[in-house]
Amino acid sequence: MDVELVPSSVPASDSQFLVSFLINGTVAVDAGPLGLLADLDRQRRVRHVFLTHEHIDHLATLPIFLENVFEPGPDCVELLAAPDVLAFVHRDIFNGRIWPDFFALSAGEDRFIRGTPLEPGRTIERAGLAITPLPVAHAVATLGFLVDDGRTAVAFPSDTGPTAAFWRHLATTPRLAAVFLEVSFPNSLASLAETTGHHCPATFAAEIRKLDRPVRWIVVHRKPRYAAEIAAELAALGIPGVELVEPGRVYSL
């Protein structure tokens, strides 16, 4: 399985302002910078967009992406998310003010978007991938995803603080190769991390002990102004298997 964190700075750098993972070039988990991919053919290949939650860093360019890839006809991008998130996206973004109501415009022959509600724990198959949404512990209701191509499984917990059921589910996943886990704040802001449903290095270290097996822990979602501080604190922990994500790198997992 090929996984890439889409870069979100200009020019591309290690600073990560927005979140979108591309899986095998056809499925996206979140759409933060998705509509900024310079190669429009790469945008057009993405047919299924899974949203973890409604925060703007996870869907900022969704309207731009849908505009970029629209072609007249019945085929369109599928947006998969919890029912509440689909409703927020419709009401607060595609509302005829912020952006045209692509849902209403898709009622005819030419379709921009098709919404599919997700149910926690219920696996859905798309583009050769079995994708299971699993609740995590963030400031708003959020779904992490376990993605399994039959040979390898990769976990995308999205924005989360300490949680339990997600790791219990992963413990039953034999092919798990990597987890893209967030660390948003340095240890000096541990209380802010706790309040907002994020990790700092200390809670990250405790969290990965909940999974009793060796996997690649790929750290994402470092707030840019604390990125170096978080990296130093993680390095000081000296935990094997922990690495910092490189935006724009294709991870063959």
Ligand SMILES: [Zn+2]
């Ligand atoms: Zn969030």
Ligand SMILES: [Zn+2]
């Ligand atoms: Zn976020």
